[in-house]
Amino acid sequence: MQRRYNAAYVWTEEGLRPDWSVVVDEQSAQIVAVAPRQETRARYPDAAETDWRECALLPGTVNVHAHAFQHLARGRGVDQPFLQWRDQALYHITPHLDAHSLYLASKLAFVEMLRAGITTVAEFFYVHGDSLDNDRAVIQAARDSGIRLAFARAFYDWQGAPGPYRETIDEAVRRTQTLAQEVAGDSRVSLHVAPHSLHGASDDMIRQAYALSRDLNVPCHIHVAEEQFEVDEVRARTGRTPVEHLRHLEVLGPHTIAVHLVWITPGDIEILAQTRTQWAYCPSSNLFLADGIAPLPQLVGHGITAGLGTDGGCSNNRSSIFEEMRMAALVHKGYQRDATAVNWPTVLEMGTSQGAQLLTVPAGIIAPGHLADFIGINLSDPSLIPWTPDTLLANVVYSMQPSAVQEVVVDGRPVVRDRAWQSGDQAALIQDVQTLVHTWQA
Template identity: 30%
Template sequence: MSAEIDLLIRPEWIIPIEPAGTTLSGHALAVNDGNILALLPHEEAMQRFRPRRTVELPGQVVLPGLINLHTHAAMSLLRGYADDLPLMRWLSERIWPAEARHAGPDFVRAGTLLACAEMLRGGITTFNDMYFFPDAAAEAARRVGMRAVLGIVVIEFPTGYAADADDYLARGLAARDALSDDPLLSFCLAPHAPYTVADKTFDKIATLAAQLEIPVHVHLHETAHEIEESLKQHGVRPVERMRRLGLLGPQLIAAHGVHLDAGEIDLLAHEGCHVAHCPTSNLKLGSGIAPVSAMQSRGLNFGLGTDGAASNNRLDLFQEMRHAALLAKGASQNAESLDAHASLHAATLGGARALGLDERIGSLLPGKAADLCAVRLDEWLLQPCFDPASHLVYVAGREQVTHTWVNGKLVMSAGVPVQIGISELLDITGLWHTRLTS
């Protein structure tokens, strides 16, 4: 006797990420109560299940929802505001002054809402955020039904959000407590960077990370200048400083990791750390090219991030997959480095593992949450298609994403977010454009 279920999805292909390198055709995905119930051949699915809804997707591929491992979502309101500057001038001359004037709860709520809509449009179902007012960011993520890992941001200097490092921690932990019952929300400790956080504060963060069993998300080895300043001030490179402070371990997510040497890569891999690779932002800010081929060969887990739209200027993981693969090949002079399946792994399960969420998301195993996206590969511009995985990385883009589901719920369809109107998003951007330019 067949079982009633919520949803049956029948695409042309399914790329489950686990087992690695697998592409299935003629298979269906059964979803019930927000979870993946089974992945099985079409004929068997029709015999076993009576779906309340069936979605037929000829010419399309279904894969896990993409995971944006490093972003500053609210900074979508600063897209294009400070272009063509190196990182420290970008921060000190444009970004930090703008944030000092405008970055309150309304700014964060509006910018994160815009970012969430953009990410859902591109098949991203989870984002790891680092920004002020995480409670306001949570409101935006809830509004559109997106999964979010919110940063408990810590920095030494005062802002409109908090007065000092202890105040940042207290406010972030209070937001975590208030939102603890939401299954789509979780938290990271998010010290901004070694050059903006003192040893005393890092000691507190290491203790909290162990007590709360949550990740630590920090900018690390993003620029050569950062390393030069660390050597002057502390006598060691930032990774070594983090080691001495007890922060290296499976909880650490190092954002960027552009200037890691071979010994540091080995150390991070040995300690079970993770890297959030942000190839487009690194290129645009002139920070350099991360040694991803070496990370891959040495077993250092990495996911993909967009960084914020103020330095990218897109929250587009299809772009990041393509750039990551091409840069890895070019920098290593090895065309086999970071192949299509490895790029897809980084954009999905690699990010999930870094966040400690790989038991819940990142691949299409039964029992995991039904965080999914569907991508058209049958448009004439994309033909011919010999390998769907290769096509996703090297040919298709976010404009080919047709459906996005989070926890089994359809949150983007036909290029439009389900839970917010485009006119409202345009009103938000118009309002903040006026404020930022007046």
């Protein structure tokens, strides 16, 4: 079945187009036409119609780095240095985590993301326990919520971490291979590989994880130079910066997604550019945890492909890529004392087409052949007013509130209608999470 979405404006690669329509083949979940409304009506007379004439139709945003389970620690460890935050938030709730609690946490996070216009998320998950039950619970939460999921399965063998995080190399490889087979053929779930970091995974584990990512032909995610202590530890152990050491391990390249990149040198930027390594930038989390400010203008200036991530529900503590767009632009204007340092088109692309490119998802652009993952922005929302065709997209980045996200379509299927999540009972989900967390206090 084909469906025609008639919008007040459609944002295409050529810009905003007034009174255009997007035609979706609901069986393949692909966009088949983007053209003026009258033209699509003539070409697709039998297509069902959906009226979005009070909305601008934009690509769904792409969240390239998240830890959904951390929603259960929201509000814990706030205003604390990184290691105290880790102990008071993450390590505090870890003993309580099982498949059921992880399912609820992930579903809550994914619903919040969908309502904020996120249609794809890379979930960097490391609370595995001693089986695949926890992993499967997170994946099921994505399926039930309606979001598109890149499940970045972490490899973690640092002996100082809680037991549920740790696996041997053989266990991590075998379980990841099993999970990859299980999700094969799922149109909305893909599996990626994610050695945690140079402090969370041994050099051998990182090498093995990267090799597996190449065998599976999927991206390899890794936290890099988020904190000063990580840089100091790696230098003390190897005499290299984290980026230099990852190059030494031969795990950088166009299939690698380096997360954070806060504490890097000009030489590191050259290495990242030469190897065509990609970057997941989490500006709000980096500020919330006082990590520092990653050199966005310099990295982008070297041609490094960059996407935006929300990071964790207790390290941000919001889940909106539109929020990350605004934050990324504003923090660098202030830090550089240069209003031109980062502009809205740059961050808008980071949150849409470039994020999709990082995750190898054919989305983030409204064009034939791309996935039908898009959103409707209500043009009457007060946070956008006043707008004109030449100011609308700048307003989306700098002034828009989440209330403006009225409609969300993922894989050709509406998952948010008139601001309401369609795939389940949101009130019951909230009550289940509240009840769960309060039982931990008993």
